[in-house]
Amino acid sequence: MSxxxxxxxxxxxxxxLRSRWITIAIFLLPALALFVVFVLLPIAQxxxxxxxxxxxxxxxxxxxxxxxxxxxxxxxTFRSAIGNNVFIVVLSLAxxxxxxxxxxxxxxxxxxxxxxxxxVFFLPYVLSEAITGIVFSLMLRPGAxxxxxxxxVGLGGLIQDWLGDxxxxxxxxxxxxxxxxxxxHMILLLAGLQGIPRELEEAARIDGxxxxxxxxxxxxxxxxxxxxxxxxxxxxxxxxxxxxxxxMTKGGPIGASNTMATLMFKNGFxxxxxxxxxxxxxxxxxxxxxxxxxxxxxxxxxxxEGALTAFNG
Amino acid sequence: xxxASTKSGVTTASEARRSARLVxxxxxxxxxxxxxxxxxxxxxxxxxxxxxxxxxSNNQLVGDPGSVIPSPWVASNYTDVLFGAxxxxxxxxxxxxxxxxxxxxxxxxxxxxxxxxxxxxxxFRGREAMYTLFTLGLLFPAAVAILPLYILVRNxxxxxxxxxxxxxxxxxxxxxxxxILRPFFRSIPAELEDAARIDGxxxxxxxWRVLLPLARPAIATVSVLAIVSTWxxxxxxxxxLNGESQWTLPLGVMNFSGTYSSDQARILAFTVLAxxxxxxxxxxxxxxIVGGLTAGSVKG
Numbered sequence: 001m002s003x004x005x006x007x008x009x010x011x012x013x014x015x016x017l018r019s020r021w022i023t024i025a026i027f028l029l030p031a032l033a034l035f036v037v038f039v040l041l042p043i044a045q046x047x048x049x050x051x052x053x054x055x056x057x058x059x060x061x062x063x064x065x066x067x068x069x070x071x072x073x074x075x076x077t078f079r080s081a082i083g084n085n086v087f088i089v090v091l092s093l094a095x096x097x098x099x100x101x102x103x104x105x106x107x108x109x110x111x112x113x114x115x116x117x118x119x120v121f122f123l124p125y126v127l128s129e130a131i132t133g134i135v136f137s138l139m140l141r142p143g144a145x146x147x148x149x150x151x152x153v154g155l156g157g158l159i160q161d162w163l164g165d166x167x168x169x170x171x172x173x174x175x176x177x178x179x180x181x182x183x184x185h186m187i188l189l190l191a192g193l194q195g196i197p198r199e200l201e202e203a204a205r206i207d208g209x210x211x212x213x214x215x216x217x218x219x220x221x222x223x224x225x226x227x228x229x230x231x232x233x234x235x236x237x238x239x240x241x242x243x244x245x246x247x248m249t250k251g252g253p254i255g256a257s258n259t260m261a262t263l264m265f266k267n268g269f270x271x272x273x274x275x276x277x278x279x280x281x282x283x284x285x286x287x288x289x290x291x292x293x294x295x296x297x298x299x300x301x302x303x304x305e306g307a308l309t310a311f312n313g
Numbered sequence: 314x315x316x317a318s319t320k321s322g323v324t325t326a327s328e329a330r331r332s333a334r335l336v337x338x339x340x341x342x343x344x345x346x347x348x349x350x351x352x353x354x355x356x357x358x359x360x361x362x363x364x365x366x367x368x369x370s371n372n373q374l375v376g377d378p379g380s381v382i383p384s385p386w387v388a389s390n391y392t393d394v395l396f397g398a399x400x401x402x403x404x405x406x407x408x409x410x411x412x413x414x415x416x417x418x419x420x421x422x423x424x425x426x427x428x429x430x431x432x433x434x435x436x437f438r439g440r441e442a443m444y445t446l447f448t449l450g451l452l453f454p455a456a457v458a459i460l461p462l463y464i465l466v467r468n469x470x471x472x473x474x475x476x477x478x479x480x481x482x483x484x485x486x487x488x489x490x491x492x493i494l495r496p497f498f499r500s501i502p503a504e505l506e507d508a509a510r511i512d513g514x515x516x517x518x519x520x521w522r523v524l525l526p527l528a529r530p531a532i533a534t535v536s537v538l539a540i541v542s543t544w545x546x547x548x549x550x551x552x553x554l555n556g557e558s559q560w561t562l563p564l565g566v567m568n569f570s571g572t573y574s575s576d577q578a579r580i581l582a583f584t585v586l587a588x589x590x591x592x593x594x595x596x597x598x599x600x601x602i603v604g605g606l607t608a609g610s611v612k613g
Binding site: 020043122246 | 345346348349352353355356357359360362363366375378379420423424425427428430431435437443445446447448449450451452453454455456457458459460461462463464465480481483484485487491515516517520541544545547548551552562563564566567570577580581584587588591592594595599602603606607
């Protein structure tokens, strides 16, 4: 293109450029505005509030720097809450995901009734966590159906104060969390398995691999991307655990089932320690951010091509 | 029982291996069924406990917690919740949940599909960075933002307004919506866009008249997912709604179980009625829910 034409075209090009940006703005602004105002801004505000001693009502004047963080990280209560979050993460990865994977493998074969099992296993996922918690609280009351069923099959010795005993309350909660969420992971992993061509495992079997070997060395590696998604979502879920715990134990007995989120809620809204509560929120966000960045790095990047189609392509 | 397991019981390992490949892909054995049925029971027992418990009297529930079938069947727990003197609360909560859900779904799907279109089909500087920002949002728990949100919503004059809870819920629903819609919008051939342009369509005209009608299944999927998450939302309504008259169902159930804590049968009836809309919805929209979640989280 010669310079004279370029110069002549410039105002028109600029106008076109401007209208292009207006178009982009029309498409992006509503979502961006919502996301900035109700997601990013509050997170930034939490970081700001966390530097103050503040009850949420008076003006922000009592600047105390990082004191809230110091107090939080030195507090046994907060540490044990983090411990509880980590406990759920570890148990989820060690038990819930392998369990979901096993069921996904079973459901990846064709057999009569498969659709019904899938429908039933996923059902708890659509129920509200809070409502689920209430039903289980009733079942777990001392002398209620869980206890009588155990005695009924001769396992009365196993009866515990399921939600009232600080040493086992987290195990109880873990079981209920798994009840609600294993179906979700199973469905994810099932989708992953269905994307792996059956011929691969069959070929391995013909070459003399046993069923387990074929799974371990052929299917399992190909399932890697889906498993990573499952692991990340499970970790994030465990990190933000609140609804179920709040309706079942409120973090009790004596703080034994506190999580970062319940502790933050208690400090911020019940004790009017908005500054301190915000510091807890920022620490929780720190965990989530590390996970999110790792997710971005290890999961999304590869999956841009499509985790399930990557192999075919 | 499948032929594989009967044969391998009496043959050597190598023969079993050979026979394994002769098994038709459809073969499935008793042990597998046993496991699946056991797990299905674990899922269904609590639900059956709630439904049947709602038909019992409290004397039955407390006096004979081991019995499964109510005797006699007591329908009054359910009818009281639905039509009794205090039934107003239940219907109020249903209607509150519906209002919040309608606003939140509209506020997720409309801005979400507009943004997904920009991310899918318009090239501009900073696009990928901005898209990444939204995808990261998928992993930000709403709990992190609740303290400032409480203050923000109050300052915006939205406390006591359903918008005050629906908009934050929508904002936290945007990442999943955009992540699901973008690849779908991308997959629509460029030739279609060129043709629409030649016929005089603007960018918005193409989005509105060509792309959206084609994307109806994907829009249905993200709408269904938004409905499920807003219907079950707990922490945001808990802090952002003012008082009982505004409560959504999960808050109502929590409150009800506190108020009537000695009346278990009635709590169960209330709980069952409260989850019914979600269960019916799941029965109708299972395909969208499952398909959307797997596409959204697996494909990125």
